[in-house]
Amino acid sequence: MSENRAKINQLLEKQEILHEKQESLSEELNELRNEIIRLKNVATAPLEKEKEIQILNENLLEDLKNIASPRVQEETKIETAKIDANPSETIKASQSKSDIEKFIGENLINKIGIAITIIGVAIGAKYSIDNDLISPLTRIILAYLMGIGLLGFGIKLKSNYENYSAVLVSGAIAILYFITYMAYSLYNLFPQLFAFILMLIFTVFTVVAAINYNKQVIAHIGLVGAYAVPFLLSDGSGKVAVLFSYMTIINIGILFIAFKKYWKALHFSSFVFTWLIFYSWFLGKYETSEHFMMGSSFLFLFFAIFYVLFLAYKLVRKEKLNKGNSLLIVANSLLFFYLGYSILSLHETGQHLLGLFTLINAIIHSIVSIIIYKQNLADKNIFYLISGLVLLFITIAFPIQLDGNWVTLLWASEAALLFWIGRTKKVSLYEAMSYPLMILAFTSILQDWFTVYNSYVVEDTETRITLFLNVNFLSSILFIVSFAFINKLNSKLKYPTLLGSWIKVTKLLSYVLPFILLFTLYYSIRIEIGNYWNQLFEDSALSIQAVGEEYSNYYSNYNLKDFKIIWILNYSLLFFSVLSLVNIKKLKNRKLAFANVGLSTLTILVFLTLGLYSLSELRESYISQSLAEYYQRGTFYILIRYISFVFAAIALTSSYFQVKEEFATKKYKIAFEYLLGISILWIFSSELLNWMDISGSTQSYKLGLSILWGSYSLLLIAYGIWKNKKHVRIGAIALFALTLVKLFFYDISHMSTIAKTIVFVSLGILLLIISFLYNKYKNSITDEEDV
Template sequence: MSDNKDKINQLFEIQEKLHKKQEALSNEISELRHELIRLKSAEAKPLADKEETQILNENLLDDLKNIASPATQEKPKIETAKTIVTPPATNQPPKSKSDLEKFIGENLINKIGIAITIIGVAIGAKYSIDNDLISPLTRIILAYLTGIGLLGFGIKLKAKYENYSAVLVSGAIAILYFITYMAYSLYDLFPQAFAFILMLIFTVFTVVAAINYNKQVIAHIGLVGAYAVPFLLSDGSGKVAVLFTYMTIINIGILFIAFRKYWKALHYSSFVLTWLIFYSWFLGKYETSEHFVLGSSFLTVFFAIFYLLFLAYKLVRKEKFNKGNSLLLVSNSLIFFGLGYSILSLHETGQHLLGLFTLINAVVHSIVSVIIYKQKLDDKNVFYLISGLVLTFITIAFPIQLDGNWVTLLWVSEAALLFWIGRTKKVSIYEAMSYPLMTLAFCSILQDWTTMYNTYLVADPETKITLFLNVNFLSSLLFIISFGFINRLNSNIKYPTLLGSWLKVTKLLSYAIPVILVFTLYYSIRLEIGNYWNQLIKESALSIQATGEEYASYYNNYDLKEFKTIWIINYSLLFFSVLSFVNIRKLKNKNLAYAGIGLTTITLVVFLTQGLYSLSELRESYLTQSLSEYYHRGTFNIIIRYISLAFAAIALTSIFLHVKEEFNAKRYRIAFEYLLSTSILWIFSSELLNWMDISGSTQSYKLGLSILWGSYSLLLIAYGIWKNKKHLRIGAIGLFALTLVKLFFYDISQLSTIAKTIAFVLLGILLLIISFLYNKYKSNMTEEEI
């Protein structure tokens, strides 16, 4: 059945092409007939009528065969060459004109001529009006006579000059439309009913003429040209109604021709001009108090006309689905919705009906989709397209009628459903529609996070959000599940995308979907942790008025801010480490491995800088016991350091496993070893300062750091010699050089004599040991292992 429908559509296309060729051939035949008549009259010894007729018929038959079957045109010429009677050489027809010359002389000039003629008539009419040369009635009568005369002249020339005649007839019709409108709108010479009857007659005549001539030019110049009239809008609502009724009449004529003759260009022109005129009126002349019912009514009429024509093409003509008419349907629906939404939003009562209006749009499209489904068309894309519009308007209705998390949940659920249908049922348009919904859902959840988690900070304590047991986190969890489902389906090779023409877009989205999934999973938990500590910080606020002071001071437990920072960093280290472990054992995705290493490294750097600083602030708070009469300063301020160090160790392990499993190349191993050795030195230095601060030995921390760095350099060099790692040895030498610079230019000025002696002796011994190791194992350092 599907093959038969495809063949029928192909035959329709072939029929249209042959029809155009037939029209061109008819023009050539007419020209050839006239040329032969001219040659006959100039012939000194004219051929007999019978012989002339035979020559004409045989030549025309040859042309028809060449047009109908160009691939086989050589063979008939060979077979019939002997039977063709050729006129004498002295009577050969003149050389044919070039295609460009033919186009200009026979098509372009006459169209420009009729346009200039109409402009000239308009200029003359304007001059006579401005100078009161003739009365309004006389002007209208003369204009009608001009249009009717031009029309009659064009009809008379149809037999011999059909193309030229068509241009004159279309121009005459445009003049008659224009004059009728002027007679009614400007001069009130016609009653409303009579003006409509005249325009209806012109429309019917134009339909008949266009079909009779079989030329789009009549419909375009005659009817579409008449669209210039509504731009002369009047301020009165009654006359606006006349204009839109007039446009409706024109549309009906245009679309009847477009459907009957399958002239899609006429359909597109009517669509663009109709909505352009309506939108121009809405921007410049629309008044809610006067035009609400009028605007709503004609908006619905125009929408219905173009919608019904689309359905007629699909249901009656069985037209195949294509991008052009699908874009027209979607544009018509969105323009109707956008203008209708604007009209309602400006109305006092209508602004409360916006959600209902959106749902009505969905209902209309759903009814049409049911009708199309019952027709059992072989081309299911039409059904999918209109069903997609139903889902689109339901989607738009969510943020209009609902707010907050419900919008996000409905959008992401709909995106998952459309993506599933698009991939598993092989409906590419549904997959394409799911991508904007994913974007909307992601933007919506970002907005939810921004607004909902800040509510408690500006509201009463009754709005406190329970950790993980709140609607915000649950909606984030459902969002994660939906995107997890989409990502799993997207990576399944059993369901490839059908959007081949969108290869770059789908490839980009194949990266964007997992990125959104991971980001949402990470950030939803991070927000819960941050919000938990923010609530504790707010609850810790105190107003304390010291003795003898006039005003009270406000305090918060600032330890909680440091705990918040530490726990967010700890969570981040754990999250990206677990992500790396899962990827190593299960997913084995190289792109995710790159992302895991990068994100873990960044978080580790944040821990070494901001994290260790916050830990030092907690230690300082514990040691000083500031505001301890109001806030607890316990040993957990110290213990939290080692919990964080455990998370850092897990992060380094995850990076090491990734490098070992996925990136076991020399440059990656060298980069990891630099990261590891730098992290260890940084942590050891922080730990040294920590215990020196606890023990009260802060005065000698400079000396301690210098000795630590020198000792660490020695260990790195020893390890580099043992494992033959040149990069570690070079790094250790650089660290030792930095230690010496620190000793001479920073430490020495503030060290006591004993401290200086200890520092120099120890560093000197370390240098001697390093030199000894280099000399003893120099034979093992020729090349670095790979």
């Protein structure tokens, strides 16, 4: 006994230990469950969370049962052994119906059967008609009796065989529809109104039966039959008001049943049938003089029914918005707009109200969005979708009702607003919508520039555009403000994009936005300057008939085109100079600095070629005073060159600071020094030619340039030795070599003896001086460059 008692105590202690381990493990499992639930709450929809929590609880409960009752596994093994030991039970289980067999036996066969029955009734009716076996009235009565009998039989079986009963009832309803059509169409036994009422009763009964059976198939059969009624009973009279009134009643019934039973397929079916019927009628039967008011009214009524239908689930049932729902809402809105726009465009008065109609679409959606927002009726995605439709129709309304600059301005403002909402309020839909609007706005402003600034006609003074004081320039400035706002918002790290799948687009945006902004800022002023001089040139046109001549002579002041080129270049040089300084002081953007240095260099080179050539043309006109009796050739034709030199100096200075600030490397500094040296030489050469031409010298291109280039080479070599800049010395030697080539192959060909003497002696002395400098400072000249 004492041994047994000791053993019992040991077992009790062991049991206590196991019990403590069980409680500890239970607590750990409970903590694990809570942690998983917490993590699931972050990313899982409410319904999915509830289901997953339930499954998790069941699994954890099963684990706890296994821990609390170790014998469960043994009992499971025993049950398995029992089943294996009783083969009759196994055979019985294997003889249970499979899912495929159940589907065929309980669903497919009865539907095939009812279809064959309906076909049989139709064949029998046709046979009796073809062979005149019974009178038309008797045929219809027998057919009705068969349909009603099948209906009653189906209803009787509902309590025990609901699915089978539902199929019989739906087939009976189809037979009743068909028979009513035959009675009206083939035998004229019913007037149209009576047949219409009869089929309406069938439709109402179908709705009631679908709700009672809770079977969507009955509703679909009733729906197909209901929409077929108008076509089956049509007498070609064109009474579309009756057709659409009937469809309205049907749609309201469908709205009720679909909402009550949550049958989405019924939504889609009724949506497709309604708009197909309406669109088919519009294409084939619509007459503006007869159907305008009626068609417009029913169009709005159908739109409103489906709008309410689609939103009812979201607002009342608090259902989340998905892609399918969004597609139907957008499709319903766009179909209404397209058909309404088409109806109005065919009407004499309505075609002037297209913009107003588009705006009304926006107002309708805005009212809905405000109600949703104020009452907090649905999730934010529905509000954003409806608000997106508001913005869509406002966007469409601009080009429909407005012209030119207003369209550009409103599109740009709307793009900025959508982008701001999308980034700051984290609504990716709005950000995505802003991108096509940016493209539209930019395309629109380009079109405005092309059409407005190329439409000036001399005879039409109303087309004259005052420099900067015009609506076109104002719209350009407001466009720039909008895109500057977008660009600033895009550059802020605290407002990242939520369009993860559009990462390439958003990266491209960081380059495209600044480009559009800077291009518009530059070109909006440039085109104003160009247009100002174009208008002056058009105004300068003269038609003068000299005494004794038969035909008139036509003149224009072509120097105005030279002034246009010069002032556009002056503006360009100033623009890129200011941009460099702004970037150095505030923006500090290396990519912008690189682009700006390149554009500044290009502009300087254009100035050195085309600009200086235009200045020389003005000089020639000033000297020759050609057409001075018609156009004034004053000293400003000469002074303008020095104004241009100031702008060029500003551009070179800003480029120097930009290179020094952002590109403090040897190769960039060398490149700038070459640009600076070439610019100085080119401008000095032009200035020399300018004054030698004014003074009347005939050797300007030979004597003067050769001495200038040689002297400039000497200065560069001296500077290169002083600053220990090898590239400057090499450049100077290359320039001197070019000067010598010019001397021997061009200068001496038509030069006088005195001129030849002056040039040769001058260049010889310069060469000697250069050689002396190299010899004197040969020890201090190294390959090292102090850049």
